[in-house]
Amino acid sequence: MTSPRGLAPPRLTLRQRAVAHAGTAGLHARAQLAYRADFVFRVLWLLLQVYLLALVWRAVYPESGTAPAHGGQQVTLATQLAYVTYASVQNWLLTPAGLAPTPIPQRVREGSIAVDLSRPVAFTTQMLAAQGGIVLAAAPFAVLALPFAVVAGGARAPASAGAASAYALSLVPAVLNALLLAVVVSMVSFWTLEAVGVFMIHRVVAHFFAGALIPLWFMPSWLADLAQLLPFQTTTYTPIALYLGHIHGTGPVLTALAVQCGWTAALWLIMRLVWARALHRVVVQGG
Amino acid sequence: MSGPIIEVEGLAKEYRRPVRVEGPLGGLRSLLSPRHVTKRAVDGVSFALAEGELVGYLGPNGAGKSTTIKMLTGILRPTAGLVRVAGLVPWRERERHARNIGVVFGQRTQLWWDLPLRDSLELIGRLYGVERARHRATTARFTELLGLGPFLDTPVRQLSLGQRMRGDLAAAMLPEPRILFLDEPTIGLDVVAKERIRDFIATRNRRDGTTIVLTTHDLDDVERLCRRIVLIDDGRVLYDGDVARLKERYAPHRRLVVQLADGAGWHGVRVPGVARDDEADDAPGQVTLRFDPAGTRVADVITAVLARHEVTDLSLVEPGLEGVVHRIYAARGAA
Ligand SMILES: Nc1ncnc2c1ncn2[C@@H]1O[C@H](COP(=O)(O)OP(=O)(O)OP(=O)(O)O)[C@@H](O)[C@H]1O
Numbered sequence A: 001m002t003s004p005r006g007l008a009p010p011r012l013t014l015r016q017r018a019v020a021h022a023g024t025a026g027l028h029a030r031a032q033l034a035y036r037a038d039f040v041f042r043v044l045w046l047l048l049q050v051y052l053l054a055l056v057w058r059a060v061y062p063e064s065g066t067a068p069a070h071g072g073q074q075v076t077l078a079t080q081l082a083y084v085t086y087a088s089v090q091n092w093l094l095t096p097a098g099l100a101p102t103p104i105p106q107r108v109r110e111g112s113i114a115v116d117l118s119r120p121v122a123f124t125t126q127m128l129a130a131q132g133g134i135v136l137a138a139a140p141f142a143v144l145a146l147p148f149a150v151v152a153g154g155a156r157a158p159a160s161a162g163a164a165s166a167y168a169l170s171l172v173p174a175v176l177n178a179l180l181l182a183v184v185v186s187m188v189s190f191w192t193l194e195a196v197g198v199f200m201i202h203r204v205v206a207h208f209f210a211g212a213l214i215p216l217w218f219m220p221s222w223l224a225d226l227a228q229l230l231p232f233q234t235t236t237y238t239p240i241a242l243y244l245g246h247i248h249g250t251g252p253v254l255t256a257l258a259v260q261c262g263w264t265a266a267l268w269l270i271m272r273l274v275w276a277r278a279l280h281r282v283v284v285q286g287g
Numbered sequence B: 001m002s003g004p005i006i007e008v009e010g011l012a013k014e015y016r017r018p019v020r021v022e023g024p025l026g027g028l029r030s031l032l033s034p035r036h037v038t039k040r041a042v043d044g045v046s047f048a049l050a051e052g053e054l055v056g057y058l059g060p061n062g063a064g065k066s067t068t069i070k071m072l073t074g075i076l077r078p079t080a081g082l083v084r085v086a087g088l089v090p091w092r093e094r095e096r097h098a099r100n101i102g103v104v105f106g107q108r109t110q111l112w113w114d115l116p117l118r119d120s121l122e123l124i125g126r127l128y129g130v131e132r133a134r135h136r137a138t139t140a141r142f143t144e145l146l147g148l149g150p151f152l153d154t155p156v157r158q159l160s161l162g163q164r165m166r167g168d169l170a171a172a173m174l175p176e177p178r179i180l181f182l183d184e185p186t187i188g189l190d191v192v193a194k195e196r197i198r199d200f201i202a203t204r205n206r207r208d209g210t211t212i213v214l215t216t217h218d219l220d221d222v223e224r225l226c227r228r229i230v231l232i233d234d235g236r237v238l239y240d241g242d243v244a245r246l247k248e249r250y251a252p253h254r255r256l257v258v259q260l261a262d263g264a265g266w267h268g269v270r271v272p273g274v275a276r277d278d279e280a281d282d283a284p285g286q287v288t289l290r291f292d293p294a295g296t297r298v299a300d301v302i303t304a305v306l307a308r309h310e311v312t313d314l315s316l317v318e319p320g321l322e323g324v325v326h327r328i329y330a331a332r333g334a335a
């Protein structure tokens, strides 16, 4: 027995929960490898995207090889091509392949949600761990694809040692925010099983406002302002802009990192709120 | 601990379902001003289970069995009434409650579809905070008992229904829960697979003292496993008690099937309380008699038959649960 008879067991300890979530992530990562062939096509799709974007940027860039961005900074073509390459790869890694952002809609449809609710760990963290595993499985493919993407697009070393460490730091909230966004959006399926349209809109909006197609620095300023207000830029634009030194100086770098972490906290709260409503639907109305 | 391990009192569950508005723009109108229908799936159910009991929770399709199980497992919150399982209110303390219980929903699986069965069983250990060595030992034991060995490395999606169900049962029992909820664990299985699963269930109950609530439409499961049943219909308890007493109450009669020798005629027997069973489907030369063993001795009936007839075969038929339940469902339909 896990506890003496007659005594209700306590919740799992933090350590036990960490083991549970790591196990969930590992299992979902392994499950992804069943679709190895699919990864090959997804990598080809990524390389094609990088190639086409680079083609366009080379064509539209001024003869001088630099273009003015917001705030008067000059962006060289080399930097722009490196941005397109890195942003595409990172966004590809953080964006799952299926139409739905996470396995949640499928679990709701099949009723497996009942199984998830009978586990001794919270549903939301189970799903975050599962999604984390799915992203983890794609990581080796992203690393393998990177050199080819560099050939198709471009590359640049980090602007400085500081830029490199800022990038590394910013990657943590970037990944967390991507996972949280995916979980929050896919919880729509607790309200409607016909959420495909919602997911498609989310996909386009997230892709665009993350800066995966166009960096925020080249967006019309009202659009860039809007992007700054949304959480999506923290997953892709912020880390790459830090790496390339487009965001530089102690103040702006710390602000960028703080905004990312602020979104992590906010998205966590939003997820809890949405889940509270969703759970109410499941347990009170029977789904 | 004394007192029941499962207490259910006045339990009720209403489902509220939006109905589609008919007519032009029906979909949009349903979305904007939804109308609802309410279905009372469970309507004032009460019972109590002592630790170590194995009870059959029976009822026709749509009676509210699965709904009750979902409330007992914390997946649904009751509309009214009280549930307490091992001292906890399931829906309120879901995560703690989950450590006390194992669940099998026969209609779906808790295993991970794309991966070998082994991986699912391993993750169960981690999810429930089971200590490594202990989990390994339990897995080995259940693998042996349920014969999982040959397909441990097969992806779950490729398992046959019987194999998958055995895997699900192992998964539910691996954390060694105090209480096991089984919602149709033998659905769609062949006799051999059923027997294996029944054996496993019986052993967990007898040897480990696991309290088990079993839902099934296979009354052989019940005859084989349960001493007590709770019979519900339309969300209410129709009967709660011994299987044996249920039979006495609803089918007090025994039957004696007499096979007459070739060409011999039937001349009747003059024993009070014995009558020809007009519901019986007698073959030529066959006669079925009906009597209540409480008032009439079996030996007297047999002696009376043999005294006046040439007989090649005699068989005494006990009432089966099947017939009893059939009778109860039919009576309900007529009422
Ligand atoms: N999510 C739901 N929303 C609305 N009504 C539901 C829902 N789930 C079940 N019901 C209704 O509640 C009633 C009881 O269903 P339940 O699944 O508990 O029956 P059951 O006894 O398990 O039946 P079966 O033997 O067919 O499995 C049925 O009338 C069913 O249609």
Ligand SMILES: [Mg+2]
Pocket: B065, B066, B067, B183
């Ligand atoms: Mg059912």
